[in-house]
Amino acid sequence: METIQSKVDELITQMSPAEKAGQLTQYFYFRLPADAGPALDFDADAQPKSVESALRAGAAGSLLFVTDPAEINRLQRLAIEGNRLGIPVLFGFDVIHGLRTIFPVPIAMAASWDPDTIERGQSVAAREARAVGIHWTFAPMVDIARDPRWGRIIEGAGEDPYLGAAVAAAQVRGFQGGELGAPDHVIAGPKHFAGYGAALGGRDYDEVNLSDSELWNVYFPPFEAAVAAGAGNVMTAYMDLNGVPASSSRWLFTEVLRDTWGFEGFVVSDANAVRSLVTHGFATDLSDAAARAVNAGMDLEMAVSDPAYRHLPEALESGAASPQAMDASVRRVLQAKVRMGLFDAPYVDEDRAREVLADPAHRDVARIAAERSAVLLRNEGELLPLDAGSVSSIAVIGPLADSKRDILGPWVFDVDLDETVTVLEGIRARAGDGVRVDHARGVRVVQREFPSMFDMFGGNRPEDPEGFDEDAEFQHAVELARGADVAVVVAGEWQNMIGEAASRSSLELPGRQLELLQAVVETGTSVVLLVMNGRPLDLRWPVEHVPAILDIWYPGTQGGTAVANLLFGDVTPGGKLPFSWPRTVGQVPMVYAHTRSHEPANQARRYWDEASTPLFPFGYGLSYGRFEYADLAVDHPVISTTDTVTVSVKVTNTADREADEVVQLYIHQRTGSASRPVRELKGFRRVTLLARESRTVQFRVGPSERRYWNAAVQDWVTDSSTFDVWVGGDSTAQLSTRFEVTDADQPA
Numbered sequence: 001m002e003t004i005q006s007k008v009d010e011l012i013t014q015m016s017p018a019e020k021a022g023q024l025t026q027y028f029y030f031r032l033p034a035d036a037g038p039a040l041d042f043d044a045d046a047q048p049k050s051v052e053s054a055l056r057a058g059a060a061g062s063l064l065f066v067t068d069p070a071e072i073n074r075l076q077r078l079a080i081e082g083n084r085l086g087i088p089v090l091f092g093f094d095v096i097h098g099l100r101t102i103f104p105v106p107i108a109m110a111a112s113w114d115p116d117t118i119e120r121g122q123s124v125a126a127r128e129a130r131a132v133g134i135h136w137t138f139a140p141m142v143d144i145a146r147d148p149r150w151g152r153i154i155e156g157a158g159e160d161p162y163l164g165a166a167v168a169a170a171q172v173r174g175f176q177g178g179e180l181g182a183p184d185h186v187i188a189g190p191k192h193f194a195g196y197g198a199a200l201g202g203r204d205y206d207e208v209n210l211s212d213s214e215l216w217n218v219y220f221p222p223f224e225a226a227v228a229a230g231a232g233n234v235m236t237a238y239m240d241l242n243g244v245p246a247s248s249s250r251w252l253f254t255e256v257l258r259d260t261w262g263f264e265g266f267v268v269s270d271a272n273a274v275r276s277l278v279t280h281g282f283a284t285d286l287s288d289a290a291a292r293a294v295n296a297g298m299d300l301e302m303a304v305s306d307p308a309y310r311h312l313p314e315a316l317e318s319g320a321a322s323p324q325a326m327d328a329s330v331r332r333v334l335q336a337k338v339r340m341g342l343f344d345a346p347y348v349d350e351d352r353a354r355e356v357l358a359d360p361a362h363r364d365v366a367r368i369a370a371e372r373s374a375v376l377l378r379n380e381g382e383l384l385p386l387d388a389g390s391v392s393s394i395a396v397i398g399p400l401a402d403s404k405r406d407i408l409g410p411w412v413f414d415v416d417l418d419e420t421v422t423v424l425e426g427i428r429a430r431a432g433d434g435v436r437v438d439h440a441r442g443v444r445v446v447q448r449e450f451p452s453m454f455d456m457f458g459g460n461r462p463e464d465p466e467g468f469d470e471d472a473e474f475q476h477a478v479e480l481a482r483g484a485d486v487a488v489v490v491a492g493e494w495q496n497m498i499g500e501a502a503s504r505s506s507l508e509l510p511g512r513q514l515e516l517l518q519a520v521v522e523t524g525t526s527v528v529l530l531v532m533n534g535r536p537l538d539l540r541w542p543v544e545h546v547p548a549i550l551d552i553w554y555p556g557t558q559g560g561t562a563v564a565n566l567l568f569g570d571v572t573p574g575g576k577l578p579f580s581w582p583r584t585v586g587q588v589p590m591v592y593a594h595t596r597s598h599e600p601a602n603q604a605r606r607y608w609d610e611a612s613t614p615l616f617p618f619g620y621g622l623s624y625g626r627f628e629y630a631d632l633a634v635d636h637p638v639i640s641t642t643d644t645v646t647v648s649v650k651v652t653n654t655a656d657r658e659a660d661e662v663v664q665l666y667i668h669q670r671t672g673s674a675s676r677p678v679r680e681l682k683g684f685r686r687v688t689l690l691a692r693e694s695r696t697v698q699f700r701v702g703p704s705e706r707r708y709w710n711a712a713v714q715d716w717v718t719d720s721s722t723f724d725v726w727v728g729g730d731s732t733a734q735l736s737t738r739f740e741v742t743d744a745d746q747p748a
């Protein structure tokens with residue numbers, strides 16, 4: 001059997017520089033409304049035609065944004081027939097949280113703290129994607145995000161490198177299966193390498209300045225974990241990192257990614273990021289941009305139109321581009337095509353695609369994921385779960401309550417709205433005929449001050465129903481609430497307010513939603529607030545006045561059913577926050593893993609006008625169960641720097657219903673060759689405990705949990721020190737123990 005290597009080498013020896021450049025070029029291919037063109041800076045009409053002629057000329061190696069299997073087959077045929085070597089095209093797409101079956105948004109999946117749920121979800125997404133002919137997803141986004149003004153916080157796993165690494169690896173496993181090329185799976189492309197989440201002021205695309213210590217200790221670990229899990233691709237980032245465009249960084253793509261972590265896949269630029277090396281004021285022209293990118297180790301250029309890599313032959317000719325670097329890139333791209341079986345089976349079975357997309361089992365996986373990712377933020381007087389037997393009327397309030405588009409969240413395109421269940425629909429179905437369920441929108445939708453390119457996609461821009469009279473609706477909503485046993489208010493951000501190009505200068509509930517909530521609370525009816533969000537919002541007032549608050553995120557296709565199951569107690573919420581929830585925007589960035597400082601006693605009083613603690617800490621989430629922690633112990637109180645300690649704790653569910661708890665372990669290194677964070681997550685496990693069940697949970701804390709990159713010595717260190725350990729249900733856990741790490745070998 002021909003090996004991958006020799007097949008690829010044989011192709012490369014036959015290729016001209018222009019053919020090689022073609023293999024390194026990926027084009028967007030989409031049909032957008034004519035008015036989308038100017039916003040995206042391309043000609044919406046001409047773009048598909050020019051891509052087709054590139055395919056016919058063998059000048060395109062990959063396409064993105066095609067999801068219709070018949071179209072994929074047609075374009076594939078153009079490509080294969082168009083290049084003399086018959087090299088097929090690799091189809092990529094942003095399968096971020098599902099293709100047809102939409103899962104909760106990534107930050108919500110992270111809030112499940114359940115790698116199995118996450119892996120299962122992305123494996124369904126991969127199955128749907130592969131069935132329609134997509135070979136590769138531009139996901140997971142593994143950027144650490146510590147500033148919720150940045151809209152893309154929704155696409156990642158939040159603030160913490162340890163949780164982020166676990167979530168990243170689970171997603172790669174889900175997308176790719178056991179190995180690259182596994183049937184029903186796609187190539188995973190962790191992005192955006194690196195540091196994109198730290199944009200100045202939370203403003204998307206703005207520059208990022210991160211110390212080496214932050215990169216190695218905080219921003220890199222999820223990438224390293226994704227690479228270790230076998231990710232076949234990595235995408236670069238748009239912005240300048242420490243003054244150099246991240247998309248031209250040899251240090252990132254070659255020294256860190258390949259030489260240090262052993263990454264063997266291919267690197268793709270973010271959209272137009274090679275072209276924009278010119279825009280950044282870095283490269284002199286497209287030819288220079290292409291040469292610098294390819295020399296740095298950027299394999300494939302993603303381009304909306306007019307790719308810089310078109311200039312690679314001339315850059316080779318002038319000696320600016322390295323022929324070895326270019327061949328290495330072509331080799332990596334071709335290897336991916338061979339591994340994905342493209343040479344053997346370039347076309348997709350359209351009938352099978354229809355069957356796979358219609359698979360009802362996918363919807364079940366999505367519902368369970370939505371149930372597992374909700375976070376119960378407050379439940380005074382145990383208002384939740386609602387007792388279906390004693391509630392006879394429910395008022396469901398808010399414009400997001402019955403919005404099929406919004407419940408899906410951003411980054412979805414080919415959605416099936418008919419099978420999407422809104423919160424209102426879910427509650428109606430679950431409550432049954434005996435319960436009266438009324439709905440009022442209450443307030444009008446809010447429009448962005450500055451629309452983004454995503455608003456151009458059909459249905460993405462929210463609209464009020466025709467003839468909407470806000471004052472009358474507001475009154476109607478309040479009256480419904482007054483007359484009901486329970487009012488369920490759904491409030492948050494419309495889906496186009498979060499995601500890429502959706503940074504915000506405030507964290508308040510947009511529009512008059514808070515006012516509506518206040519008026520509903522004023523009626524005296526019991527209120528449950530469901531927060532629909534992908535970033536923390538300013539909930540200071542609700543936390544004081546609304547007895548029950550459930551964060552449902554954007555829960556996806558089956559969101560309404562999942563939410564109803566949670567409200568009525570068919571399932572118990574068990575999600576936990578993957579970020580510290582600030583009180584107000586003025587506190588951001590806010591992280592739990594800060595260092596002690598010279599004044600730790602005043603940590604909560606850094607501002608004179610507002611507590612400097614979060615509204616809800618990292619890792620927080622309530623349950624209908626109740627958990628007690630006891631018997632925290634380490635197996636060896638003194639170990640050497642190369643040893644591992646086992647920490648065990650007994651967790652008891654004292655309630656009389658089954659519930660999940662996410663048991664979390666934090667450590668703190670007291671002294672050493674650097675100041676270390678007051679707490680760092682170093683272990684977690686989501687466990688299901690029956691009513692009154694106790695379970696002993698164990699964690700191992702070894703050298704890899706204790707090592708960190710040290711700015712003083714510019715290297716990794718594992719210090720001797722006393723380590724405090726806390727285990728509990730969030731990052732403020734009080735139950736603690738400690739162990740010593742010494743240089744001297746201790747008897748086991």
Ligand code: BGC
Nearest residue numbers: 064094138191192270271500
């Ligand atoms: C985003 C990427 C995405 C790409 C293709 C870019 O604007 O930054 O995350 O994968 O578009 O849609």
